[in-house]
């Protein structure tokens with residue numbers, strides 16, 4: 622089991638039994654390493670061992686397509702109420718951060734990535750996340766798959782993070798169970814408008830778009846205020862329901 626070793630702002634992923642070089646010396650990771658242990662380098666520098674949690678995956682997965690940020694995933698999950706056993710159709714996989722979060726919540730995820738090399742990396746990322754048995758990473762275009770496959774059955778949730786999401790939304794009523802949700806993430810408002818129009822035209826209900834903005838707060842000796850660093854806006858989330 623891959624674990625995190627942490628010392629201040631140093632954070633590394635390590636495997637049991639490996640020798641891992643850090644700037645504070647070499648960690649000889651025991652075969653039976655457990656979260657909660659403290660292990661030391663050959664220079665006697667201690668590192669805490671932690672179990673990987675989903676937000677750690679955002680920082681440590683190998684990146685391909687720009688991953689959804691944990692805060693946006695939180696908004697998505699809150700809106701649609703993902704639960705164990707839900708069947709999810711996801712596209713495109715990209716890095717697979719969203720797929721991994723959903724899998725770790727107990728959903729059964731079928732995800733499509735049209736770039737074969739990205740799909741390969743995503744499969745390795747699902748192994749790292751411990752959800753390779755629950756997240757099926759398919760190489761190919763999701764629209765082709767919708768046209769060609771007749772074994773999909775009904776999904777409880779459709780999660781889309783692609784430019785062609787409006788074309789998939791048009792097919793949502795055929796893919797979703799009664800009461801199922803479609804959730805689309807888009808960084809741009811033009812694409813969001815197209816998604817909303819597609820959802821309305823296809824007869825989905827409860828169509829709703831939200832811009833996702835969060836401001837981190839700074840607290841220092843001078844006072845308290847929203848941080849002037851970083852980005853407040855990440856994108857838009859659009860939801861609709863098959864009822």
Ligand SMILES: C[S@@+](CC[C@H](N)C(=O)[O-])C[C@H]1O[C@@H](n2cnc3c(N)ncnc32)[C@H](O)[C@@H]1O
Pocket residue numbers: 685686687688689712713714715716717718719720733734735736739761762763764782783784785
């Ligand atoms: C922004 S990334 C997705 C990131 C992902 N949601 C995550 O959290 O890591 C978009 C990905 O969708 C893929 N893609 C775009 N259109 C697609 C389609 N029609 N079918 C399958 N994959 C597609 C792209 O190759 C890209 O890797």
